[in-house]
Amino acid sequence: MPTDPARIRSLLDESATLALLGRLAADIDAAVQPDERLVLVGIRRRGDSIATEIARGLAERRGPVPTGSLDITLYRDDFAQVGALPRIGTTNIPEDISDAHVIIVDDVLYTGRTIRAALNELADFGRARRIGLCVLVDRGGRQLPIQPDYAGRVVDVPDGHEVSVRVSDLDGAWGVDLVRKESDGDGQ
Amino acid sequence: MKRPVLLVGGRVVDPSQSIDEPRDVLVLGGRIEAVERGLAGPDEAERIDVSGLVVAPGLIDVHVHLREPGGEHKETIRSGALAAAAGGFTTVWAMPNTDPPLDDPAAVGFVRQEARAWARRGEGGARVSPVGAASRGLAGERMTEIGGLVEAGAVAVTDDGYPIADPALMRRLLEYTQTFGIPVLQHAEDRALSAGGVMNEGAVATALGLRGIPNVSEAAVVARDVYLAELTGGHLHVQHVSTREAVESIERARERGAPVTAEATPHHLTLTEDAVRGYRTDAKMNPPLRTERDRIAVREALIAGVIEMIATDHAPHHYEEKEREFDDAPFGIVGLETALGVCIRELVEPGDLPLSGLVDRMSCAPARAMGIEGGSLRPGRPADIVVFDPGEPWTVDPARFLSRSRNTPFAGERLTGRVRRTIVGGQTRYVGS
Amino acid sequence: MSDPGAGLGLGKDLVGLEPLGREQILGILDTAEPFKEISERQIKKVPVLRGQTIVNLFFEPSTRTRISFEFAEKRLSADTVNISSSGSSVEKGETLVDTARNLEAMRINMVVVRHGSSGAAGFLADRIPSNVINAGDGQHEHPTQALLDLLTIRDRFGSIEGRRVCIVGDILHSRVARSNIWGLLKCGAEVAVCGPRTLIPAGIGDLGVRVLRRVEEAIEWGDVLYVLRLQLERMKGGYVASLREYNRVFGVSSERLRLASDDLIVLHPGPMNRGVEIDSDVADGERSVILPQVTNGVAVRMAVLYLLAGGQPELAETAKGGVA
Numbered sequence: 001m002p003t004d005p006a007r008i009r010s011l012l013d014e015s016a017t018l019a020l021l022g023r024l025a026a027d028i029d030a031a032v033q034p035d036e037r038l039v040l041v042g043i044r045r046r047g048d049s050i051a052t053e054i055a056r057g058l059a060e061r062r063g064p065v066p067t068g069s070l071d072i073t074l075y076r077d078d079f080a081q082v083g084a085l086p087r088i089g090t091t092n093i094p095e096d097i098s099d100a101h102v103i104i105v106d107d108v109l110y111t112g113r114t115i116r117a118a119l120n121e122l123a124d125f126g127r128a129r130r131i132g133l134c135v136l137v138d139r140g141g142r143q144l145p146i147q148p149d150y151a152g153r154v155v156d157v158p159d160g161h162e163v164s165v166r167v168s169d170l171d172g173a174w175g176v177d178l179v180r181k182e183s184d185g186d187g188q
Numbered sequence: 189m190k191r192p193v194l195l196v197g198g199r200v201v202d203p204s205q206s207i208d209e210p211r212d213v214l215v216l217g218g219r220i221e222a223v224e225r226g227l228a229g230p231d232e233a234e235r236i237d238v239s240g241l242v243v244a245p246g247l248i249d250v251h252v253h254l255r256e257p258g259g260e261h262k263e264t265i266r267s268g269a270l271a272a273a274a275g276g277f278t279t280v281w282a283m284p285n286t287d288p289p290l291d292d293p294a295a296v297g298f299v300r301q302e303a304r305a306w307a308r309r310g311e312g313g314a315r316v317s318p319v320g321a322a323s324r325g326l327a328g329e330r331m332t333e334i335g336g337l338v339e340a341g342a343v344a345v346t347d348d349g350y351p352i353a354d355p356a357l358m359r360r361l362l363e364y365t366q367t368f369g370i371p372v373l374q375h376a377e378d379r380a381l382s383a384g385g386v387m388n389e390g391a392v393a394t395a396l397g398l399r400g401i402p403n404v405s406e407a408a409v410v411a412r413d414v415y416l417a418e419l420t421g422g423h424l425h426v427q428h429v430s431t432r433e434a435v436e437s438i439e440r441a442r443e444r445g446a447p448v449t450a451e452a453t454p455h456h457l458t459l460t461e462d463a464v465r466g467y468r469t470d471a472k473m474n475p476p477l478r479t480e481r482d483r484i485a486v487r488e489a490l491i492a493g494v495i496e497m498i499a500t501d502h503a504p505h506h507y508e509e510k511e512r513e514f515d516d517a518p519f520g521i522v523g524l525e526t527a528l529g530v531c532i533r534e535l536v537e538p539g540d541l542p543l544s545g546l547v548d549r550m551s552c553a554p555a556r557a558m559g560i561e562g563g564s565l566r567p568g569r570p571a572d573i574v575v576f577d578p579g580e581p582w583t584v585d586p587a588r589f590l591s592r593s594r595n596t597p598f599a600g601e602r603l604t605g606r607v608r609r610t611i612v613g614g615q616t617r618y619v620g621s
Numbered sequence: 622m623s624d625p626g627a628g629l630g631l632g633k634d635l636v637g638l639e640p641l642g643r644e645q646i647l648g649i650l651d652t653a654e655p656f657k658e659i660s661e662r663q664i665k666k667v668p669v670l671r672g673q674t675i676v677n678l679f680f681e682p683s684t685r686t687r688i689s690f691e692f693a694e695k696r697l698s699a700d701t702v703n704i705s706s707s708g709s710s711v712e713k714g715e716t717l718v719d720t721a722r723n724l725e726a727m728r729i730n731m732v733v734v735r736h737g738s739s740g741a742a743g744f745l746a747d748r749i750p751s752n753v754i755n756a757g758d759g760q761h762e763h764p765t766q767a768l769l770d771l772l773t774i775r776d777r778f779g780s781i782e783g784r785r786v787c788i789v790g791d792i793l794h795s796r797v798a799r800s801n802i803w804g805l806l807k808c809g810a811e812v813a814v815c816g817p818r819t820l821i822p823a824g825i826g827d828l829g830v831r832v833l834r835r836v837e838e839a840i841e842w843g844d845v846l847y848v849l850r851l852q853l854e855r856m857k858g859g860y861v862a863s864l865r866e867y868n869r870v871f872g873v874s875s876e877r878l879r880l881a882s883d884d885l886i887v888l889h890p891g892p893m894n895r896g897v898e899i900d901s902d903v904a905d906g907e908r909s910v911i912l913p914q915v916t917n918g919v920a921v922r923m924a925v926l927y928l929l930a931g932g933q934p935e936l937a938e939t940a941k942g943g944v945a
Contacts, residue, residue, distance in 0.1 A: 017636065071655065073655075073669075074655075074659075074667035074668070074669040074927075075667060075668055075669070076669075077917050079669055079670075079930075079931055082929050083932035084928045084929075084930065087651075088652060088654075088655040088656075089655065090654065090655050091655070092658075092659060120668070121667075124662065124663075124667075125662070125663070125664070125665040126663075294707045371694065389823050390823050390824045390826025391823070391825075391827035391828065392824075393823070393824075394799075394822040394823060394824050394825055394827075394828070395639070395799070395828065396739055396761060397739035397740075397759050397760030397761030397762070397796055397799060398739050398740075398759075398761075400761070400823060402823075421633075466743075467739070467740030467743060467744065490844075507719075508716070511716075511718055512716065512717065512718070513651065513717055513736070513738035513739075513740060513741050513744060514739065514740045515737075515739065515759070516738065
């Protein structure tokens with residue numbers, strides 16, 4: 001969706017974003033024992049692109065890490081309000097997650113409801129030994145008791161703004177922006 | 189003693205006397221006394237100002253279902269007669285498919301008496317003449333005692349809603365009725381071909397997944413009956429013509445001088461099978477609404493006089509019965525209170541039939557063809573008169589019908605031409621508001 | 622209670638495919654894709670319709686369709702109630718209007734209805750605020766069947782556009798045929814029908830469909846052969862002399878299929894009369910996609926239930942900003 005460039009302020013350019021992703025990979029590698037079976041699960045959309053990039057960073061250190069993607073549309077708790085979203089993505093968990101150390105990967109952590117939905121959905125795939133959470137941006141504003149184990153950057157988001165993460169395979173390049181939302185006085 | 193009536197300032201349209209001009213009408217003793225300009229009636233006469241309105245012989249409908257005895261929740265003889273008067277009709281013929289059917293003299297007599305009793309109480313509408321059943325129980329097997337039915341007041345015989353299917357029986361009827369000079373009214377349908385059908389057979393029925401009734405179901409029976417009329421010399425009257433094929437048979441009969449008359453309904457002149465889309469049960473009737481080609485053929489035949497008259501086939505049904513799956517809903521729609529408005533809008537307004545022609549089709553022709561006393565304002569005739577505004581637009585609101593039933597496809601439609609007063613035998617039976 | 626205007630603008634109900642547009646039909650097929658995956662999981666359940674009550678109102682007996690809908694409903698975590706009723710409302714003594722009013726009074730969210738009268742689903746839909754899904758009304762439409770058929774064809778060929786599909790059998794009495802005709806034409810397929818002339822309805826050409834006289838022609842012409850079940854009642858109605866005669870002239874056999882192109886596939890809505898309209902070796906053979914039809918049936922029905930149960934796409938876009 002085309003946004004008026006005047007409303008976008010860049011927080012992290014591509015190289016800064018990639019550097020952050022590299023640091024997250026290092027943090028995860030340090031925290032997860034070499035003998036634990038690690039699986040990354042990215043939340044569509046963009047969470048899975050981030051998971052793939054982090055997995056590349058991890059592969060350099062500990063070998064290939066299985067990566068899956070999760071679409072949480074059917075597990076949202078707000079169906080009655082937002083209704084049917086026709087574009088449901090496919091969920092693809094390539095490994096049995098029973099007894100695995102799963103790390104959920106997402107772009108922005110805000111209220112925590114997406115993560116709750118992801119936890120519910122993952123539970124239908126098996127009983128992981130341990131589940132952790134890795135996010136590129138933590139903007140606060142939690143409505144549920146959910147905290148990240150690995151956070152790239154904490155961002156304070158003023159009223160009327162939102163954080164937008166760009167990933168190279170969907171948006172052309174990596175980056176993190178602060179976007180001023182459209183208001184009524186913005187002209188027709 | 190009935191008070192004399194003087195209708196002043198109207199335009200008299202009476203094809204039976206070739207009159208279409210401003211004239212006054214004086215009614216004395218229940219009969220037409222004079223139709224002249226500048227009439228001065230006796231002092232005690234009721235002067236009714238009808239300027240701007242048309243004064244014509246009362247409309248005649250030879251095909252009406254009054255549902256009494258047996259179906260009083262849909263209509264009674266009284267409510268039907270009042271609905272007829274509201275539609276401008278002064279005589280209607282009541283069909284015998286009641287419960288019990290009008291297949292014996294007592295039943296026929298009951299209908300005649302009932303109508304007269306209401307009239308005597310001052311609550312009557314149009315004149316009601318019962319039509320007797322052609323076969324016992326309408327079963328299509330044995331002829332009824334037609335002489336007995338005629339004595340009791342029957343003016344014709346029919347098995348309508350059912351066809352007289354057996355050609356041998358039809359022959360006997362056409363022969364036997366000649367003793368009494370009455371017509372045999374035929375609902376032409378081959379029930380083997382129409383079996384299970386609920387609308388016209390064709391692309392619309394296919395898309396809707398409804399079983400169809402093909403044209404030939406009507407056409408084959410009409411063709412056969414026309415030959416029987418020719419053979420026997422009896423008077424065949426073809427009811428509710430709906431197909432171009434039946435029109436052709438009637439045309440040929442006309443050319444050969446066969447004793448065949450025919451009627452068409454306002455809805456068959458106006459609507460096609462497309463009216464059924466959406467499973468509208470108010471467009472479900474038998475014979476069904478057909479294609480545009482058929483509609484045009486029937487319309488042109490009526491305009492040319494090949495089909496002499498209009499008849500409504502007024503078929504009241506209670507709301508709940510029509511509020512059903514299409515397959516289960518009964519056939520038929522009401523028509524008395526919309527007939528004139530539909531016909532003026534559809535035939536006169538576009539300029540295809542002059543108003544005098546319409547009056548002929550709705551009054552003079554049925555009287556002439558069926559031997560009914562009426563259809564004319566000739567002095568000495570019974571004062572059966574309709575007064576109407578031929579240009580007044582109005583919107584159909586079934587809730588305001590005098591009929592007990594509301595099943596019409598014209599609900600909400602704008603029609604042209606409104607009845608203002610209906611006089612039967614010199615007495616006003618309906619005044620429009 | 623559910624809101625009308627689901628993401629594809631489907632409105633409150635799914636009564637047939639005739640009123641839908643191409644984008645809507647393809648949209649439903651797209652929505653069905655992720656639901657296929659759910660049926661492959663160990664736990665075949667998603668919570669999206671939790672708390673919704675769905676009534677399966679079947680006035681005509683049907684095991685297969687009802688079970689397929691039940692699976693779809695339960696996999697979406699809805700509560701289901703089955704009501705079976707045989708006979709017309711006149712026989713039962715309760716009119717369809719009264720049935721509708723009772724359902725409304727019970728505050729049911731969704732009704733899946735199968736009825737013997739054409740127009741019955743629309744009749745119900747017009748009278749109750751619940752979502753109504755037509756599971757087959759008389760000879761009129763059976764939209765979810767056609768949708769799963771379209772999905773199966775698309776799975777095999779990649780697209781429906783330009784495909785030649787011939788429906789073989791009793792077209793006259795078939796709501797499956799009618800729904801498929803609408804769906805296929807709107808998605809750009811070429812459609813033909815083939816069968817005994819007594820069972821080809823009047824005016825079918827006006828719908829945009831060609832009529833092939835012999836099944837051999839259909840096999841040579843088509844990419845897809847859709848074989849309809851021949852019902853025993855047709856013998857009583859005098860449309861066909863016997864089942865044997867029907868099989869002799871119109872039966873789809875391996876022998877006849879030798880005329881087919883390599884990629885011709887065979888569909889059947891089920892249940893099959895083996896040896897009548899279709900021979901066993903064809904039904905069980907390589908060209909048959911009859912079992913994938915059944916699998917797709919549950920996914921398509923899940924998609925339809927999902928799309929009708931909710932429906933405000935504008936909210937979805939704005940909500941995305943806040944739910945993270």
